[in-house]
Amino acid sequence: HKTMNYAPFVLARRRARAQGLDDALLLDREGQILETATAAVVLARNGRFAAPASALRLPSLALEAAREVLDIPAQPMRLEDLAAADHVYVCNSLMGMRPVAAIGERVFPLDEKTCALVTRAIREE
Template identity: 45%
Template sequence: MTYVRGNKVLDGPLTQHVTDPAFRFGVGFYETLLYNGRHLVNAAAHLSRISASMQTFTLPFEPVDLYAATEMLLDHLSLRNQMARINVFYTLEQPPRQKAQTKSSATDLLMVPTVTAAPYTPPPADKTFSLTYARAVISSALHAHKTTNHMLHYIERQHAQQQSFDDAILVAHDGTILETTTAALLFFDGLRFTNSHTTYRLASTAEALAANLLDITSAPSTPEYLSKKKHAYVLNSLMGMRPVGRIGDHTFTPDFDTCNEVTRHIQNAL
């Protein structure tokens, strides 16, 4: 494993103390960014989102120079001139300088950044996504944050893939469709693009970029409304915008033209 911590490239396992909240309770936040072979994409929006989450919960954090960390990893891993997935993780733990101390308190804890990089290959251009509904219901406002405690997302995605779907759709307690475990969801009814407006939905950086090209409004999005939708789309920072061909037993007409245009915009944003 290769990562950047403390402005240094490190190889090997990442050590966490068993008393750290990050280890015991999964306390942390993360962001996934695209390096498009030329530059880091939309970094300011990702850093703003993760900073806002830490500030919401009054968690002190170390600053991170994400651009410098990315440059170090690209060189170390020979990833220049190709697409790569960049992750920044902020985890609540004892700062490295205090690890050797045997006694600490909650006031010693700090959100510590770790940056990783790996090669990324986007889905094929003709790929359409198939989705099913998650078994669990979302009922926590914590879902509006991208936390490192995404066990539910992982379990539901694995279950969906075991059933031959690409991903699972998370649904709020009132039946509102939120997003998939890895991407935002948009729908088009022939007149307008819509998303679901709810406090439980993660604010998507990819969708915010898509809104530069598309007129997106909020509207009721429940399984019962799907029959009124002509197209469906998944969006995230890596793959851009891709068509959904099926949700459960309901099928949609793939809209590749819109997806290709929006994907180019998302994957090249500064």
């Protein structure tokens, strides 16, 4: 993330890890999804991809690279949208794109093929 104040992200991730979770999903005050503490969020539903739309979301070079190989429009996104998704992914410049296995009790099938395609694009940036 390109910001000078990492503290909220570090604290959110620490809290998540203390609860046995991999990362923290960050929301704005209206409950719109922004990102995780360490990565951009992408979901797929019915063969279509989307990423959260918010002026509060930090820019993501990895998400921009993903948009070079997949049509990933930005749209307002709430927790219900993730629950209804077929697949959920996270991406950043260090790890590439990874599938999300579960959010709370909701388990997602892992889409390694899409992740490999996007990770190649991120690495080439």
